[in-house]
Amino acid sequence: MNLSESPQFLLDHMLGRLAKYLRFLGYDALFTKEDDDLLISRALREGRILLTRDTGIVKRRAVKSGRVKSYYVHSDDVLKQLKEVANKFHLSKKEIPYCTICNIRLVKREREKIKDRVPSYVYKTQKLFGECPSCHRIYWRGTHWKNFFQSFLEEMESQKLVVTSKDNASYQQIEESK
Numbered sequence: 001m002n003l004s005e006s007p008q009f010l011l012d013h014m015l016g017r018l019a020k021y022l023r024f025l026g027y028d029a030l031f032t033k034e035d036d037d038l039l040i041s042r043a044l045r046e047g048r049i050l051l052t053r054d055t056g057i058v059k060r061r062a063v064k065s066g067r068v069k070s071y072y073v074h075s076d077d078v079l080k081q082l083k084e085v086a087n088k089f090h091l092s093k094k095e096i097p098y099c100t101i102c103n104i105r106l107v108k109r110e111r112e113k114i115k116d117r118v119p120s121y122v123y124k125t126q127k128l129f130g131e132c133p134s135c136h137r138i139y140w141r142g143t144h145w146k147n148f149f150q151s152f153l154e155e156m157e158s159q160k161l162v163v164t165s166k167d168n169a170s171y172q173q174i175e176e177s178k
Protein backbone atom coordinates (compact mmCIF):
# COMPACT_ATOMS: atom_id res chain seq x y z
CA MET A 1 0.00 0.00 0.00
CA ASN A 2 1.27 3.42 -0.95
CA LEU A 3 1.49 5.51 2.21
CA SER A 4 -0.09 8.50 0.53
CA GLU A 5 -3.14 6.43 -0.28
CA SER A 6 -5.99 6.10 2.10
CA PRO A 7 -6.32 2.54 3.43
CA GLN A 8 -9.48 0.68 2.55
CA PHE A 9 -10.88 -1.70 5.11
CA LEU A 10 -12.91 -4.87 5.13
CA LEU A 11 -14.61 -5.68 8.43
CA ASP A 12 -15.89 -9.04 9.59
CA HIS A 13 -19.40 -9.72 10.91
CA MET A 14 -18.51 -8.65 14.46
CA LEU A 15 -17.39 -5.16 13.52
CA GLY A 16 -20.47 -3.52 12.00
CA ARG A 17 -20.45 -0.57 14.39
CA LEU A 18 -16.77 0.06 13.88
CA ALA A 19 -17.40 0.20 10.12
CA LYS A 20 -19.83 3.08 10.64
CA TYR A 21 -17.35 5.00 12.74
CA LEU A 22 -14.60 4.55 10.18
CA ARG A 23 -16.93 5.84 7.48
CA PHE A 24 -17.61 8.89 9.60
CA LEU A 25 -13.91 9.51 9.80
CA GLY A 26 -13.81 9.42 6.00
CA TYR A 27 -12.54 5.92 5.31
CA ASP A 28 -13.80 3.25 2.94
CA ALA A 29 -14.93 0.56 5.40
CA LEU A 30 -16.74 -2.32 3.78
CA PHE A 31 -18.72 -4.50 6.15
CA THR A 32 -19.95 -7.87 5.01
CA LYS A 33 -21.24 -11.01 6.67
CA GLU A 34 -19.38 -13.23 4.22
CA ASP A 35 -17.67 -16.35 5.53
CA ASP A 36 -13.92 -16.54 6.08
CA ASP A 37 -13.05 -17.77 2.59
CA LEU A 38 -15.00 -15.03 0.89
CA LEU A 39 -13.63 -12.37 3.25
CA ILE A 40 -10.06 -13.42 2.58
CA SER A 41 -10.49 -13.58 -1.19
CA ARG A 42 -12.22 -10.21 -1.22
CA ALA A 43 -9.48 -8.60 0.87
CA LEU A 44 -6.90 -9.93 -1.60
CA ARG A 45 -8.86 -9.01 -4.70
CA GLU A 46 -9.73 -5.50 -3.55
CA GLY A 47 -6.51 -4.75 -1.66
CA ARG A 48 -8.38 -4.13 1.57
CA ILE A 49 -7.07 -4.41 5.09
CA LEU A 50 -9.03 -7.09 6.90
CA LEU A 51 -10.18 -6.02 10.37
CA THR A 52 -11.38 -8.93 12.42
CA ARG A 53 -12.38 -10.06 15.89
CA ASP A 54 -12.17 -13.67 14.78
CA THR A 55 -9.16 -15.59 16.07
CA GLY A 56 -9.93 -18.31 13.50
CA ILE A 57 -9.33 -15.97 10.57
CA VAL A 58 -5.98 -14.73 11.85
CA LYS A 59 -4.74 -18.32 11.88
CA ARG A 60 -5.55 -18.79 8.20
CA ARG A 61 -2.46 -19.16 6.04
CA ALA A 62 -3.11 -16.19 3.74
CA VAL A 63 -3.60 -13.96 6.76
CA LYS A 64 -0.81 -15.33 8.93
CA SER A 65 1.71 -15.05 6.09
CA GLY A 66 0.80 -11.40 5.62
CA ARG A 67 -0.44 -11.94 2.06
CA VAL A 68 -3.72 -10.51 3.31
CA LYS A 69 -3.01 -7.41 5.32
CA SER A 70 -5.00 -7.65 8.51
CA TYR A 71 -5.41 -6.45 12.03
CA TYR A 72 -6.92 -8.32 14.94
CA VAL A 73 -9.10 -5.89 16.89
CA HIS A 74 -8.67 -6.48 20.62
CA SER A 75 -11.35 -4.42 22.29
CA ASP A 76 -15.09 -5.07 22.54
CA ASP A 77 -15.81 -1.38 22.92
CA VAL A 78 -16.36 0.42 19.65
CA LEU A 79 -14.58 3.65 20.60
CA LYS A 80 -11.58 1.69 21.83
CA GLN A 81 -11.69 -0.32 18.62
CA LEU A 82 -11.62 2.90 16.66
CA LYS A 83 -8.65 4.14 18.64
CA GLU A 84 -6.80 0.88 18.07
CA VAL A 85 -7.35 1.03 14.33
CA ALA A 86 -6.68 4.77 14.11
CA ASN A 87 -3.37 4.31 15.90
CA LYS A 88 -2.36 1.22 14.01
CA PHE A 89 -2.96 2.75 10.60
CA HIS A 90 -2.32 6.42 11.46
CA LEU A 91 -5.82 7.49 10.59
CA SER A 92 -7.03 11.02 10.95
CA LYS A 93 -10.38 12.57 10.28
CA LYS A 94 -10.84 13.25 6.58
CA GLU A 95 -12.62 16.29 5.33
CA ILE A 96 -15.33 14.30 3.58
CA PRO A 97 -16.92 11.33 5.30
CA TYR A 98 -18.47 8.25 3.75
CA CYS A 99 -22.18 7.54 4.09
CA THR A 100 -22.49 5.41 7.22
CA ILE A 101 -25.14 3.26 5.54
CA CYS A 102 -23.83 2.86 1.99
CA ASN A 103 -20.04 3.20 2.43
CA ILE A 104 -19.88 5.72 -0.43
CA ARG A 105 -18.06 9.02 -0.16
CA LEU A 106 -20.39 11.97 0.32
CA VAL A 107 -20.55 14.70 -2.27
CA LYS A 108 -20.37 18.29 -1.06
CA ARG A 109 -23.59 20.20 -1.52
CA GLU A 110 -24.14 23.93 -1.77
CA ARG A 111 -26.02 25.18 1.24
CA GLU A 112 -28.67 26.92 -0.89
CA LYS A 113 -29.37 23.78 -2.89
CA ILE A 114 -30.38 21.65 0.08
CA LYS A 115 -32.41 24.32 1.80
CA ASP A 116 -35.70 22.44 1.42
CA ARG A 117 -34.23 19.11 2.45
CA VAL A 118 -33.02 19.88 5.97
CA PRO A 119 -34.76 21.34 9.03
CA SER A 120 -34.68 25.13 8.97
CA TYR A 121 -32.64 25.39 12.18
CA VAL A 122 -30.01 23.20 10.54
CA TYR A 123 -30.01 25.30 7.41
CA LYS A 124 -29.61 28.42 9.52
CA THR A 125 -26.83 27.14 11.73
CA GLN A 126 -24.75 24.84 9.51
CA LYS A 127 -22.43 25.65 6.64
CA LEU A 128 -21.09 22.33 5.43
CA PHE A 129 -23.35 19.75 3.84
CA GLY A 130 -22.78 16.49 2.06
CA GLU A 131 -25.10 14.11 0.25
CA CYS A 132 -24.77 10.38 -0.28
CA PRO A 133 -24.96 9.76 -4.04
CA SER A 134 -26.65 6.43 -3.35
CA CYS A 135 -29.27 6.87 -0.60
CA HIS A 136 -29.39 10.67 -0.87
CA ARG A 137 -29.22 11.24 2.87
CA ILE A 138 -27.99 14.73 3.69
CA TYR A 139 -25.26 14.98 6.31
CA TRP A 140 -24.12 18.07 8.10
CA ARG A 141 -21.40 18.74 10.53
CA GLY A 142 -23.53 19.81 13.46
CA THR A 143 -25.30 16.67 14.50
CA HIS A 144 -23.97 13.82 12.42
CA TRP A 145 -20.36 14.61 12.98
CA LYS A 146 -20.49 15.76 16.57
CA ASN A 147 -23.26 14.05 18.45
CA PHE A 148 -22.25 10.68 17.16
CA PHE A 149 -18.90 10.50 18.84
CA GLN A 150 -18.12 14.00 19.93
CA SER A 151 -15.53 13.30 22.55
CA PHE A 152 -13.57 11.08 20.23
CA LEU A 153 -13.53 13.67 17.48
CA GLU A 154 -12.47 16.37 19.88
CA GLU A 155 -9.65 14.17 21.01
CA MET A 156 -8.55 13.56 17.44
CA GLU A 157 -8.88 17.19 16.48
CA SER A 158 -6.75 18.29 19.38
CA GLN A 159 -4.11 15.74 18.33
CA LYS A 160 -4.40 13.87 21.57
CA LEU A 161 -5.09 10.60 19.85
CA VAL A 162 -2.16 8.78 21.29
CA VAL A 163 -2.51 5.66 23.32
CA THR A 164 -1.18 5.94 26.82
CA SER A 165 2.05 4.11 27.52
CA LYS A 166 0.08 1.57 29.53
CA ASP A 167 -2.19 0.79 26.58
CA ASN A 168 0.83 0.63 24.34
CA ALA A 169 2.46 -1.99 26.49
CA SER A 170 -0.61 -4.18 26.49
CA TYR A 171 -0.93 -3.99 22.70
CA GLN A 172 2.65 -5.04 22.29
CA GLN A 173 2.17 -7.91 24.68
CA ILE A 174 -0.82 -9.17 22.77
CA GLU A 175 1.01 -8.95 19.45
CA GLU A 176 3.98 -10.83 20.79
CA SER A 177 1.92 -13.59 22.33
CA LYS A 178 0.16 -14.34 19.03
Ligand SMILES: [Zn+2]
Pocket residue numbers: 099100101102103104132133134135136137
Ligand atom coordinates in the same frame (compact mmCIF):
# COMPACT_ATOMS: atom_id res chain seq x y z
ZN1 LIG B 1 -25.99 6.44 1.63
